[in-house]
């Protein structure tokens with residue numbers, strides 16, 4: 001199973017995290033083994049499912065491989081500090097955040113990231129991750145089940161990105177390191193960074209040559225295809241060793257209209273990454289509308305220079321041009 005493989009691949013990273021946490025825990029710990037104090041539960045988020053169509057039904061999904069931190073105090077009246085770190089289960093989003101002794105106060109902080117392998121931050125120049133805290137518990141000396149901890153709705157799309165990126169990570173076919181490609185060794189991985197803001201309108205592209213972050217805005221994370229398409233651009237850049245093909249005649253580009261071989265190789269690669277990871281043959285927009293990749297007798301044979309149909313025009317994902325023009329603007333290939 002790919003999920004099981006991912007665990008073994010990530011083991012070195014986890015060992016590093018746990019090791020760091022144990023340093024925090026031991027300076028004044030008594031020799032006697034105390035019963036651990038644990039907060040357990042599962043992390044989940046609601047999301048609008050664009051893959052299900054334009055009605056985008058609201059679903060609940062567990063957040064897998066997502067970072068958590070145990071915070072608390074060992075005696076009342078002292079400041080809370082970080083006591084342990086880890087990630088949620090890759091299977092069911094469960095967490096078990098433990099400290100090797102009783103805690104006067106304890107709570108779990110969840111962050112919009114997965115180890116240091118991928119993360120969602122608030123701005124191109126604001127590396128702050130989204131985070132929130134569970135309910136607080138006092139006088140914890142055994143295991144306390146918090147049940148299902150839900151990501152606040154205002155930031156749930158950040159965790160949809162975090163969870164969806166697992167799907168590509170599990171299929172990246174790198175058996176030599178925990179990183180996105182075998183070009184890097186475990187512990188030295190490049191971090192795949194997404195910038196997302198609910199109130200932003202700047203998004204839908206990979207900021208190649210700038211921050212090299214994926215920039216998303218508003219409801220874009222409603223589409224897993226969109227999330228994975230942009231990851232595909234970053235990943236192709238990683239596979240090339242942080243270089244990227246010289247791309248010409250790719251602005252605008254369309255699913256069904258040819259433009260250039262370099263555009264096909266890069267945009268087609270990103271589309272293929274999303275479709276392969278999700279196991280279908282389409283591109284799904286964040287609106288829930290979709291374009292089929294299936295080739296058949298009805299497939300038009302136009303080009304961007306001499307289009308045969310414009311109905312499938314979709315926004316460019318990497319070049320930052322304005323949204324796909326409509327017939328009303330007069331700038332789109334007309335049908």
Ligand SMILES: [Zn+2]
Nearest residue numbers: 267270317318
């Ligand atoms: Zn693209």
